[in-house]
Amino acid sequence: MSSPPNVPTRFTAQEALVGSMVMMSACDRQMSDAELATMSRLVRELPVFSDFHAGEIETVTEIVLGLLDDTEGLDNAITMISDALPPRLRETAYLLACEVAAADGDATQEELQFLQDFRIGLDIDRLVAGAIERAAKARFQVL
Template identity: 40%
Template sequence: MSDATQPLSPQDCLVALMIAVSVSDERVRTVELVKIDASVKMLPVFSGYDSDRVRAMSTLVFELFEQEDGLDALFGLIRDNLPERLFETAYALACDVAAADGTLQETELRLLEEIRYELNLDRLHAAAIERGARARHLTL
């Protein structure tokens, strides 16, 4: 069984969602990759996570996005492997990646909306998460 086909860990799910947001506009920006890397290296939720898995998750996301129902398949994997208590964390990480380059493309906004829906996030909680991401990524 290859790295990309073994069951996903909760951390794999978080990484896959961040990568999905980054590639949603078909342009993976360096600042987004840096945000993903920094999150994996610094956040407690990734404690003990093998950062080499990021490449496997990238491959998985790219392969899924090449399929017609790939986004639905990605959400299925996330619902199956990510504990509900990490849904808000997943959304916060996705928002951070989307905001990392200082602009939100329409495709990123649509994907964030879909993530909110698929993870059944309360709209008020999601708005607070979005506001925090925006505040963290403002420039002078």
């Protein structure tokens, strides 16, 4: 895997989790206010981010967007995320991506394609992924 200049070749586990949310938000080339608010809220509230500084979200966002500008960027970013995460946190990364996808309503075709690629890249069982997706969708239902 080669990275564009000035892009690290490894993420910490927390950076990888943030990166999964950023990739989900950026995959359709529009990062909505609802998606950004969801990312911020998740970083503030989840125990896995207890010692992560919210200001680092911007740094991770710049790295991920830089990777996505490259021809092989999506594959490289997914590999970096997968490599940074122990197997027990890969489902967490997928859940975070699903939460961001659900934040602004129905997922676009680009978002659905990204989730499929991400699931495969993280080696998450299809049934487990379906349960995670359904739970995220249920959390964002409105009356």
